[in-house]
Amino acid sequence: MKKERVSPWNPSRRATERVKNPLPAPTTCNCCGKDTVELQHHDQLYGRSYGNWPYVYRCTSCHAYVGLHPFTSIPLGTLADQATREARKRCKPPFEDLHRSGRMSRNEAYAKLAAKLQIPVAECHFGWFDAAMCERARQAAIELGGT
Ligand SMILES: [Zn+2]
Incomplete structure (x- = not known):
């Protein structure tokens, strides 16, 4: 069987187990309250990739977003608008x-x-x-x- 590439859709089990107090993958946006959160690649957000884990959970309604713990599907925190990110x-x-x-x-x-x-x-x-x-x-x- 071909080994599937590691991605948030196929996260590293070891990296996932290392995250303390993991938050669940968001579906509802904590900023605007809509159920419009998607897991996206940096290409969709920035038009290019940053770092070795270029993914975000992003609200397609209000555009708040948050990155992921490397090699997992676990969000780094809650979704943040620009003021919160700053x-x-x-x-x-x-x-x-x-x-x-x-x-x-x-x-x-x-x-x-x-x-x-x-x-x-x-x-x-x-x-x-x-x-x-x-x-x-x-x-x-x-x-x-x-x-
Ligand atoms: Zn939102």
Whole structure:
């Protein structure tokens, strides 16, 4: 039997098992509420591919989208409009600094951030946050010493 190429329609089992707290593949858009979410290749979104896992879940109504964990069909978070995507990017560096600086492990950093935000650590992912929560997380990470 010919080995099928790995794709979100034929994901890597090992990569899938490694993802903690996987979200289900979205069908309903969390931005506009319509059932118009499709799994698309980057070619359909950007006209070219970026990285080695060029796929997104994208709402064909409001055009919110989110990437996938590499070699899986698992979304990185909730679908995001442009403002949310920008907030996620802008607000993450102070948090990344907490563990990249070696002051604490990545798990410790998530535990402290979750405690500050008063949310379960399993729900503490920038990819799951809306723009307002991203801003709260940025402030919290700065208070924890991140820059
Ligand atoms: Zn939508």
